[in-house]
Amino acid sequence: MNWGSAAEFFAMGGYGLYVWGSFGACALLMILEPILVRRRHKNILRILRRERLADTFDNQP
Amino acid sequence: MKAVIAIIRRDLLLAMRRKSEVLTALFFFIIVTSLFPLGIGPEPALLKKIAPGILWVAALLATMLGLSRLFAPDHADGTLEQMALSPTPLGLLIAGKITAHWLTTGLPLVLLAPVLGIQFDLDTEALGILVLALLLGTPLLSLIGAIGAALTLGVRGGGVLLSLLVLPLYVPTLIFGAGAVEMVVSGLSAAGHLSLLAALLAVAVFFAPWATTAALRIALE
Amino acid sequence: MKAVIAIIRRDLLLAMRRKSEVLTALFFFIIVTSLFPLGIGPEPALLKKIAPGILWVAALLATMLGLSRLFAPDHADGTLEQMALSPTPLGLLIAGKITAHWLTTGLPLVLLAPVLGIQFDLDTEALGILVLALLLGTPLLSLIGAIGAALTLGVRGGGVLLSLLVLPLYVPTLIFGAGAVEMVVSGLSAAGHLSLLAALLAVAVFFAPWATTAALRIALE
Amino acid sequence: MLTATALSCVRGERLLFAGLDLALKPGEWLHVQGENGAGKTSLLRILAGLSPPAAGEVRWQGEPIRTLAEEYRRHLLFLGHHGAVKEELTPLENLSFAAELDGAALSEAEALAALSRFGLRGREDLAVRFLSAGQKRRVLLARLAVRKATLWILDEPFTALDVKAVELLSNLIVEHVRGGGICILTSHQSIPLPNGKVLKI
Amino acid sequence: MLTATALSCVRGERLLFAGLDLALKPGEWLHVQGENGAGKTSLLRILAGLSPPAAGEVRWQGEPIRTLAEEYRRHLLFLGHHGAVKEELTPLENLSFAAELDGAALSEAEALAALSRFGLRGREDLAVRFLSAGQKRRVLLARLAVRKATLWILDEPFTALDVKAVELLSNLIVEHVRGGGICILTSHQSIPLPNGKVLKI
Amino acid sequence: MSNRLINWFKFASPQSFYPLAGKMIPWFWALAAIFLIVGLYISFFVAPTDATQGEGYRVIFVHVPAAWMSMFLYCVMAGWAGIGLALNTRLSGMMAQAIAPTGALMAFLSLWTGAFWGKPMWGAWWVWDARLTSALILFFLYIGFIALQAAIDDARRADKAGAILALVGVVNVPIIYFSVKWWNTLHQGASVSIMKSPTMATTMLWGMLIMALAFWMYSIAVILTRVRAIILEREAHTEWVKALPEVRGESR
Ligand code: HEM
Ligand SMILES: Nc1ncnc2c1ncn2[C@@H]1O[C@H](COP(=O)(O)OP(=O)(O)OP(=O)(O)O)[C@@H](O)[C@H]1O
Ligand SMILES: Nc1ncnc2c1ncn2[C@@H]1O[C@H](COP(=O)(O)OP(=O)(O)OP(=O)(O)O)[C@@H](O)[C@H]1O
Ligand SMILES: [Mg+2]
Ligand SMILES: [Mg+2]
Numbered sequence A: 001m002n003w004g005s006a007a008e009f010f011a012m013g014g015y016g017l018y019v020w021g022s023f024g025a026c027a028l029l030m031i032l033e034p035i036l037v038r039r040r041h042k043n044i045l046r047i048l049r050r051e052r053l054a055d056t057f058d059n060q061p
Numbered sequence B, C: 001m002k003a004v005i006a007i008i009r010r011d012l013l014l015a016m017r018r019k020s021e022v023l024t025a026l027f028f029f030i031i032v033t034s035l036f037p038l039g040i041g042p043e044p045a046l047l048k049k050i051a052p053g054i055l056w057v058a059a060l061l062a063t064m065l066g067l068s069r070l071f072a073p074d075h076a077d078g079t080l081e082q083m084a085l086s087p088t089p090l091g092l093l094i095a096g097k098i099t100a101h102w103l104t105t106g107l108p109l110v111l112l113a114p115v116l117g118i119q120f121d122l123d124t125e126a127l128g129i130l131v132l133a134l135l136l137g138t139p140l141l142s143l144i145g146a147i148g149a150a151l152t153l154g155v156r157g158g159g160v161l162l163s164l165l166v167l168p169l170y171v172p173t174l175i176f177g178a179g180a181v182e183m184v185v186s187g188l189s190a191a192g193h194l195s196l197l198a199a200l201l202a203v204a205v206f207f208a209p210w211a212t213t214a215a216l217r218i219a220l221e
Numbered sequence D, E: 001m002l003t004a005t006a007l008s009c010v011r012g013e014r015l016l017f018a019g020l021d022l023a024l025k026p027g028e029w030l031h032v033q034g035e036n037g038a039g040k041t042s043l044l045r046i047l048a049g050l051s052p053p054a055a056g057e058v059r060w061q062g063e064p065i066r067t068l069a070e071e072y073r074r075h076l077l078f079l080g081h082h083g084a085v086k087e088e089l090t091p092l093e094n095l096s097f098a099a100e101l102d103g104a105a106l107s108e109a110e111a112l113a114a115l116s117r118f119g120l121r122g123r124e125d126l127a128v129r130f131l132s133a134g135q136k137r138r139v140l141l142a143r144l145a146v147r148k149a150t151l152w153i154l155d156e157p158f159t160a161l162d163v164k165a166v167e168l169l170s171n172l173i174v175e176h177v178r179g180g181g182i183c184i185l186t187s188h189q190s191i192p193l194p195n196g197k198v199l200k201i
Numbered sequence F: 001m002s003n004r005l006i007n008w009f010k011f012a013s014p015q016s017f018y019p020l021a022g023k024m025i026p027w028f029w030a031l032a033a034i035f036l037i038v039g040l041y042i043s044f045f046v047a048p049t050d051a052t053q054g055e056g057y058r059v060i061f062v063h064v065p066a067a068w069m070s071m072f073l074y075c076v077m078a079g080w081a082g083i084g085l086a087l088n089t090r091l092s093g094m095m096a097q098a099i100a101p102t103g104a105l106m107a108f109l110s111l112w113t114g115a116f117w118g119k120p121m122w123g124a125w126w127v128w129d130a131r132l133t134s135a136l137i138l139f140f141l142y143i144g145f146i147a148l149q150a151a152i153d154d155a156r157r158a159d160k161a162g163a164i165l166a167l168v169g170v171v172n173v174p175i176i177y178f179s180v181k182w183w184n185t186l187h188q189g190a191s192v193s194i195m196k197s198p199t200m201a202t203t204m205l206w207g208m209l210i211m212a213l214a215f216w217m218y219s220i221a222v223i224l225t226r227v228r229a230i231i232l233e234r235e236a237h238t239e240w241v242k243a244l245p246e247v248r249g250e251s252r
Helices: A006-014 A016-059 B002-017 B020-040 B044-076 B079-084 B090-119 B124-151 B158-185 B191-220 C002-017 C020-040 C044-076 C079-084 C090-119 C124-151 C158-185 C191-220 D040-047 D070-074 D091-101 D108-117 D133-146 D163-178 E040-047 E070-074 E091-101 E108-117 E133-146 E163-178 F002-011 F014-046 F055-087 F090-122 F130-151 F155-187 F202-234
Strands: D002-011 D014-024 D029-033 D055-060 D076-079 D151-154 D182-186 D197-200 E002-011 E014-024 E029-033 E055-060 E076-079 E151-154 E182-186 E197-200
Touching: A006 A016, A006 F055, A016 F055, A016 F090, A016 F202, B002 B090, B002 D091, B020 B044, B020 B090, B020 C044, B020 C158, B020 F130, B044 B079, B044 B090, B044 B124, B044 B158, B044 B191, B044 C020, B044 C044, B044 C158, B079 B090, B079 B191, B079 D091, B090 B124, B090 B191, B124 B158, B124 B191, B158 B191, B158 C020, C002 C090, C002 E091, C020 C044, C020 C090, C044 C079, C044 C090, C044 C124, C044 C158, C044 C191, C079 C090, C079 C191, C079 E091, C090 C124, C090 C191, C124 C158, C124 C191, C124 F155, C158 C191, C158 F130, C158 F155, C191 F155, D002 D040, D014 D029, D014 D040, D014 D055, D014 D197, D029 D040, D040 D182, D070 D076, D076 D133, D091 D108, D091 D133, D108 D133, D133 D163, D163 D182, E002 E040, E014 E029, E014 E040, E014 E055, E029 E040, E040 E182, E070 E076, E076 E133, E091 E108, E091 E133, E108 E133, E133 E163, E163 E182, F014 F055, F014 F090, F014 F202, F055 F090, F055 F130, F055 F155, F055 F202, F090 F130, F090 F155, F090 F202, F130 F155
Parallel strands: D029 D182, D029 D197, D076 D151, D151 D182, E029 E182, E029 E197, E076 E151, E151 E182
Antiparallel strands: D002 D014, D002 D055, E002 E014, E002 E055
């Protein structure tokens, strides 16, 4: 265990900006990317469902 | 007025449709600035010294690259003809096109420049002036460039001829723009250079759309 | 073989017909190299130091500018279609076109470079190496560029996308080319750099026309 | 009322035509005929005010079109060999942009109706680049249907169109002329339209 | 002998045609008909080997054209919507370049004769850019006259041509077919040629 | 033999890969989470303070994995592209297209974290060092690939063009790397050398390796999710997609 207190942990021995800047960017982008990708998947599924619905209308006389 | 806004909207739409176009002007800017250290060598002190010049030359080349496509597609497919035949004065429509051009090429460069400045180790004040100078300078580049683009329209080998015409006209912008940043880097005031840039811009805003329109009418005849 | 020679002859003829095209690539080279002293300031020692880098970057940009017109006109007017349908293998015809491109853009640069080198106060030996390096490097630029030109053919915003694809691939050429001249300027031997350039060229001569042809076939589908 | 007096046109050192007179009243239409290279396109561009004649003058309602400028263009619709359609945009976008350029209001419903009238149903959202040669021309024709201009100048409007589209276009022109419009067109085919004037170059 | 079996063509997500069969013997010609956007151009490009079919195969003298490659192209002449004429070059230069690309020998006299046969007398040395729409197409037709190919694939060869040129071209095709050639063409106009096959898409 | 070949091709078809990928994704997420927790624990609580760099060195635990992944993913992408070009399988192009954005992201992260490390260590966000420069160029190559594919609408054409570019790039990456290295070392003595590699504490090494595994699992999970979306986009009009339970609305 390296840290005496939470404040010490966040200060990172004076390197807080750099360490958290790096980890923060990674965290941000690595959370954002899956969300965007998931959204893309949902989106195409929605379109496909809508098209299926439209097809059923077409087939009705 | 409605037609002018329509033109701007359409050009922005086209830029989005050809997604890559905006992005690649930007990346061209990035890549060209990165080429220089590769050609010149990695010495930080030397690089810092030539940074303003390199950034400005790169911004200038990036703006210039897209110029040949400012009117050419509209000319080739007859849209320009239709614009000349539109009840709205051609000059206004052209001003709209130039605005759209700046929004899609100049503005992104302004926003990106500080990041590249950091690669050359410029300090905060110099970065601020760099952005300010580009903010005044890039519209100037679009305005002057439009004249060149109109003059070389439909001319054989237009693309390259264009750069020949336009680059000399860009020289004052380059000198004042890069000069402003260099002043700050060497600890002097950049106010003089910046106000000269602003004055040039004011003149160009009135003069360039008119000259462009005249040149386009010739190309259409 | 006859068809290959015909292609080269025709491209040279076209270049002559659009007189301005060859000349303006040259002028672009001249103007870009002259812009730097304007952007950077007139200090002779500094300029001499960055001369090889600037000359090479300018040569590279000048070559690149014309690239988008390497296949695009032939594509637009259907000539490429006819070339693909010709009994001569497409790869050979493409090699012919690349040769013509080098003859009209690369070679003039090689011939002009010493004059510009003098402006930057390079000595005779350095000038000799500059010419030699360009002689090996510019065909490489044409070969690599052709791949990019083929890949972006008929693609939205092709011209600028092209530079994005091609410039990173130009890096080794730039480094070895500018490096060779810098070696001589600082009194060392340039042989290593030059032989690396030659090796790259040998690889590209075999590989690039093949990749270009494959890319063109895709564009035609 | 469009009149042209003593028009002549020179290209290179070649005199294409000289002393050409022309007068069209509302409700009339003119078929410009001539061999390939006779100068039909050149004449139409002069009439539209795109290139100046070597001699002579074009007048609209008695005024020279040079002085009328925008006023003349408000009444004019010109379709040349080139389509003025953007390959990257969809037919719908092309049409509404053309309308905005003309300063006309065009609702999406109207635009869609015009497109589907010209058989582009289902292609409204496909970039024009993917359309066939004839479909590209049809996008242009949809513009004819929505633009309210008095004077139509059409250079070979029938090229690349199939039989159905030719008929559609003919009807459109007949309607336009009946409603007091003027139409000038060129075509190498015979045109299935009643009582037009003919000009041979 | 050109045969195609079970060809199908997909563009975007649209099936243009499927299960299309085709057989043409020497001395036969085929008129491909269909509405705008039916897929005529797409079919012709498949037959020329420019784009691969989604399914099916094209054979020449019993061999698939994919494997024949250059051998097939030696017998083929394809004219598309785009002219493959260089606007900066003169008709004469265009013609002789096309011949060299085809690997054929063409003397200047022959080239001049072909050009003047198509009414380009006096325009041999004018850049194509200055020619009228129809004259540009005529340059292409001159190529037909000089190239000795067995299989002609022509996409709308009659566009922009005036009456005289249409007749000239028709004669050319008749001659070619009589001499044991094969010709496939599209056109929205009816073609004044005897006993051709018709394919409707 | 032939049986195995058929099996292989079966999974290479989007139709059978789609559900398979769907089943694998949760597992990779779980693995990524486990490695991440362990890795982060080691990086912040187990690994000791560095003698020369203080706490600043902890950037290494994200920097190095990101840098590795950026290079590794490029090779994988080129591999798929090459397979696609040679065998004309549909899935390969989709895989290459799915990998590119994640690869670009990793390249960007290696640049970003590198810069945030360089500032305290060298006093500059950026220096023109061989490794840095070639990382930058790698990022450009990714962007070029993505831009090219985005600019071509026809999916099959985009795949083939992208494949050629990726292959040309893969030939060039080593050339670029060595040229840049040469350029750099010839110009000046190594005034700044990141890779001087002080003998690393084994805990550091372990932390780095485990974080690298976490990045790896993350990449696989994201790429599989993306490839599923791409499969649906491209095969939207096939019968098997229309028959999928999630499309027919049964699974919700
Ligand atoms: C793909 C490219 C890269 C790879 C494979 C890579 C790999 C590594 C590795 C393995 C280390 C630890 C080695 C050691 O401690 O000596 C390291 C350290 C470092 N890297 Fe990178 N890196 C890459 C790109 C970058 C970039 C782009 C930057 C900066 C923008 C950067 C900045 C640093 C810094 C500042 C250190 C610590 C330097 C030191 O210990 O003195 N790296 N890198
Ligand atoms: N610079 C020039 N020198 C000589 N002749 C020229 C020049 N420029 C154009 N021409 C000629 O002028 C004519 C232009 O004709 P135009 O395009 O108006 O013909 P058109 O009647 O529309 O023909 P088409 O039916 O083929 O469309 C052509 O005969 C062309 O050869
Ligand atoms: N990406 C795409 N998505 C949907 N449809 C497409 C796509 N690309 C092309 N098409 C359609 O494919 C068809 C192409 O037709 P083609 O050019 O072969 O027609 P054609 O018979 O030659 O028509 P014309 O008589 O007008 O020349 C058009 O209907 C076009 O709308
Ligand atoms: Mg005409
Ligand atoms: Mg067609």
